[in-house]
Amino acid sequence: MSLIVADGVSKQYMTGEMTLQALTDVGFVVEPGTFSAFIGPSGSGKSTLLNLVGCLDKPTSGRLAVAGTDVSQLRGPAAAAFRGRHLGFVFQDFNLIPALTAGENVEYPLLLVQHVPEHERKRRVAALLEAVGVADQRDKFPDQLSGGQKQRVAVARALVTSPKLVLADEPTANLDHASAFAVIETMRRMKDEFGTSFVFSTHDTKVVDQVEVLYTLEDGRLISVEDRRAGAAS
Amino acid sequence: MKQLLIIALRNLSRYRRRTLLTGSLVAIGVLFVLVFEAAAGSFKAMMIGQITDSMLGHLQIHRKGYVASIETLPLAMNLKPQAIQKIEAELGKSDAVEAFSPRIKFGGVFSTFTESTSVRVNGVDPDREFATAPMLKGRVVQGKPEIRPGIMLVPELLARGMQVKPGDTVVLLATNAEGSVNGKQVQVGGILASVSGPGGRDAYVHQSDAAEILRLDQPEVSEIAVRLKDFGSLKATYAALSTSLGGMRNKQGKPSFEVHTWESLAPFSNVANMIDILTIFIRLILVSIVLVSVMNVMIMAVYERVREIGTMAAIGTLPATIRSMFLLEGLILGALGTLLGTVVGLGLIGALRIAKLTFDFGQQRGLVLAPSVGIGQVLALAVIVVAISAIASLQPAIKASRLEPIEALRHN
Numbered sequence A: 001m002s003l004i005v006a007d008g009v010s011k012q013y014m015t016g017e018m019t020l021q022a023l024t025d026v027g028f029v030v031e032p033g034t035f036s037a038f039i040g041p042s043g044s045g046k047s048t049l050l051n052l053v054g055c056l057d058k059p060t061s062g063r064l065a066v067a068g069t070d071v072s073q074l075r076g077p078a079a080a081a082f083r084g085r086h087l088g089f090v091f092q093d094f095n096l097i098p099a100l101t102a103g104e105n106v107e108y109p110l111l112l113v114q115h116v117p118e119h120e121r122k123r124r125v126a127a128l129l130e131a132v133g134v135a136d137q138r139d140k141f142p143d144q145l146s147g148g149q150k151q152r153v154a155v156a157r158a159l160v161t162s163p164k165l166v167l168a169d170e171p172t173a174n175l176d177h178a179s180a181f182a183v184i185e186t187m188r189r190m191k192d193e194f195g196t197s198f199v200f201s202t203h204d205t206k207v208v209d210q211v212e213v214l215y216t217l218e219d220g221r222l223i224s225v226e227d228r229r230a231g232a233a234s
Numbered sequence B: 001m002k003q004l005l006i007i008a009l010r011n012l013s014r015y016r017r018r019t020l021l022t023g024s025l026v027a028i029g030v031l032f033v034l035v036f037e038a039a040a041g042s043f044k045a046m047m048i049g050q051i052t053d054s055m056l057g058h059l060q061i062h063r064k065g066y067v068a069s070i071e072t073l074p075l076a077m078n079l080k081p082q083a084i085q086k087i088e089a090e091l092g093k094s095d096a097v098e099a100f101s102p103r104i105k106f107g108g109v110f111s112t113f114t115e116s117t118s119v120r121v122n123g124v125d126p127d128r129e130f131a132t133a134p135m136l137k138g139r140v141v142q143g144k145p146e147i148r149p150g151i152m153l154v155p156e157l158l159a160r161g162m163q164v165k166p167g168d169t170v171v172l173l174a175t176n177a178e179g180s181v182n183g184k185q186v187q188v189g190g191i192l193a194s195v196s197g198p199g200g201r202d203a204y205v206h207q208s209d210a211a212e213i214l215r216l217d218q219p220e221v222s223e224i225a226v227r228l229k230d231f232g233s234l235k236a237t238y239a240a241l242s243t244s245l246g247g248m249r250n251k252q253g254k255p256s257f258e259v260h261t262w263e264s265l266a267p268f269s270n271v272a273n274m275i276d277i278l279t280i281f282i283r284l285i286l287v288s289i290v291l292v293s294v295m296n297v298m299i300m301a302v303y304e305r306v307r308e309i310g311t312m313a314a315i316g317t318l319p320a321t322i323r324s325m326f327l328l329e330g331l332i333l334g335a336l337g338t339l340l341g342t343v344v345g346l347g348l349i350g351a352l353r354i355a356k357l358t359f360d361f362g363q364q365r366g367l368v369l370a371p372s373v374g375i376g377q378v379l380a381l382a383v384i385v386v387a388i389s390a391i392a393s394l395q396p397a398i399k400a401s402r403l404e405p406i407e408a409l410r411h412n
Ligand SMILES: Nc1ncnc2c1ncn2[C@@H]1O[C@H](COP(=O)(O)OP(=O)(O)O)[C@@H](O)[C@H]1O
Pocket: A013, A014, A015, A020, A021, A022, A040, A041, A042, A043, A044, A045, A046, A047, A048, A049
């Protein structure tokens, strides 16, 4: 079963009198366990699309299914519950909770979203921090971490609930090159290790070498799909 | 829950200055209310105790209409033996009554052979009077605290003005109900300190002397003062006596008796009511301070953390959880302020008790202020303040829980 199925998805923003066409008739499929990216210039609709897939917003028209669920009408607490159960998020600005340490940030979704028992929580947090390479930063608060470290903690937080899909909107935009590569590399490793699908967006063409399937957006339209996996026809 | 608590506490300490400021504001309010209630409450209780225990009694029973003309102490309105019997029988039945004292009150002339002045006199049965007004003995500042035939307790102001001292012989004159004037030589037995309130400057003689001066051929009584075992049962006992005694009719079918509590006899009850109103008012001010300051801080907290809220919502935190998070934060802020204010307030009340501050009230000098609060009062105040803190956080917390994650995430 495909992880994401988008069929004729359009999104219009109404701002006062104006109607802005952010996405037009976008259709694609993402298979489980893939490392995919949407690229395109600023304003091409990458964030809009990721928000739709992430159940943070609803398409104006079209069909969108994530993990077998039609998410095009999901709202409020139902959407929140769906996100908490099936999705992980990595943000451009890291968005760690400032009052919590790195370890507690990773623990947060297990505790306040999924209510996992303590013993299991501790085990998973330790494993994830270890996997993304920031185990030694566990007790530091976000403002004591570098950008690259914060984003790895964020990746650990996104993965700790073992979601089917992690969405990352421009996860490297606020990082220097070395950190950006390291974070993409970490996500890629996590995908190999846990089999989680990653879909991220970027307009930085230098970080796309790791990507297995590359979707290119332009003016809200999907203009090309490049599948680089072995055996796939492009 | 534990994690929510940790987040709330961490956020409070993250904005330390703001938390301290609001917390202190709540603390100062709680402290002020506690100290005020302790001081005002003990002042009130002390004054009421003085008034009831040194002269008035808790309740009084008169012939219907007596209190309306109490200024002139009308002998014609006295209770006759049959009436007295009925009242005493009724009082004897009540479990709430500790003691009662029949008094015959009259206006007379106090003469030292060189000077004379008017005086208000109570003729009493000493044992029953001292049982009903246990602080009366304590008011005797010179001479002996006893009332027996031929002996008079003279109020301080009168003694000073007329320059009499214990052991002096004086003459007490009065006009009786038939209009004849009679006198009797008595000895000044003791000098009574004045107290605020009605009867606070009355003289006392033995009931037999009063009967002699007024030439009574049968016992008469102007009022019966009643002391209760428990001051707290005042309302209930008053209600019971009002129905039983107040319901008795004379031959004309009119009510025979009237029952009054100390409150309707002593002007101080107005002061006491004022204190109660003031207390309510001060509590209301405290409530508004807590409401406004906690709400202000929580609105700011939500506004500053919009992106954080958006993040939590995006990764699947349910609106109810977000709401609890902010509710808890405001509640803890209020609770910390309350704790601080209560600790400091109780300390201050203790210090005031040790300092033994004195004050004057009317003719009375050097009354000692001994403020005290009950544990129930402290807890009630704490519950009010913490509840108001929660209410003040409710609107901001609901607002936080209703933020659209996508818009909240865009906020900066
Ligand atoms: N909330 C919004 N309201 C109105 N217009 C929006 C909103 N979000 C995005 N847009 C517009 O939609 C288009 C696509 O934006 P976006 O998806 O953010 O592109 P990208 O992420 O590729 O830069 C842009 O023209 C942008 O101005």
